[in-house]
Amino acid sequence: MKTKALRITNPRLAMLRVLSECKNPISAEEIHKLAGDGTLDLVTVYRNLDSLEEAGVVQRHPIERGKNLYALVSPDHHHHHVICRRCGLIEKLPGCDTIKLEIAAKNQGFTDLTHIMEIYGICPRCSSNPSHE
Amino acid sequence: MKTKALRITNPRLAMLRVLSECKNPISAEEIHKLAGDGTLDLVTVYRNLDSLEEAGVVQRHPIERGKNLYALVSPDHHHHHVICRRCGLIEKLPGCDTIKLEIAAKNQGFTDLTHIMEIYGICPRCSSNPSHE
DNA sequence: ATGAGTGCAAATAGTTTGCAAGCTG
DNA sequence: CAGCTTGCAAACTATTTGCACTCAT
DSSP: OOOSSOOOOHHHHHHHHHHHHOSSOBOHHHHHHHHOSSOOOHHHHHHHHHHHHHTTSEEEEEOSTTOEEEEEOOSSOOOEEEEETTTOOEEEESSOOTHHHHHHHHHTTOEEEEEEEEEEEEOHHHHHSOOOO | OOOSSOOOOHHHHHHHHHHHHOSSOEEHHHHHHHHOSSOOOHHHHHHHHHHHHHTTSEEEEEOSTTOEEEEEOOSSOOOEEEEETTTOOEEEESSOOTHHHHHHHHHTTOEEEEEEEEEEEEOHHHHHSOOOO
């Protein structure tokens, strides 16, 4: 799992444990809270999220302005999510369609392609419940 | 252009002018700088980006951690971009493939769908130039 | 032993909120 | 005139940086 010259350390193991236990993307803050045996620093979480993202182990999901969630890259199949604009509910979507666009990007000479993508909407519960929080 | 009960004010006109002159997405800060005849406040830019995004006039493009760029929604065709991870170069990509995913989301009961998506890579110039800044 | 990784403290960057005053419809 | 908008000041949140120390290799 750590094939990219990344050292195996307690903070990293803790983070990966937390990430592997969450089926939905979570924030750095949450990782810190959950993995935190008290000694793990939030700064370390951020730094490791960087390295792990670069190593292709985690995937970043930008949500609302200035926030990001992280999740392990699904070993089997890459996917994305729908996020409810009102209540924040996150659901998985099957597969990913971006191949065409990546090919277009490759044709423009870009290499080493990755992408981020999120779909937003109003979830069933929220749309049936007119309370506009 | 402002069909959604949004008032026509100088700040908004200035912002729309700037946005319409930029073919690539730009940041709130840049809009502020460019539209700023000195009186326009950055806060107003943010507030109007919110209203305009909600009104469907502008589109938000989340890039690196915690940053967002904005662009007018192309009246003709919706599209996305490739962004060079190294130098930040942004290029347009033709069209958008997300329909399948949006259908999947709709099937899960979500309504009012929108999405964000960006592709990252290394641009031709950067990959031929090994200086790893 | 040596440098990647960590914790702590402090700094940034981007964005949001409260409130009184201004301007649009 | 009423209420959407704005400016200003200040608060926040998420993230980054510097530095000395530690631990994996």
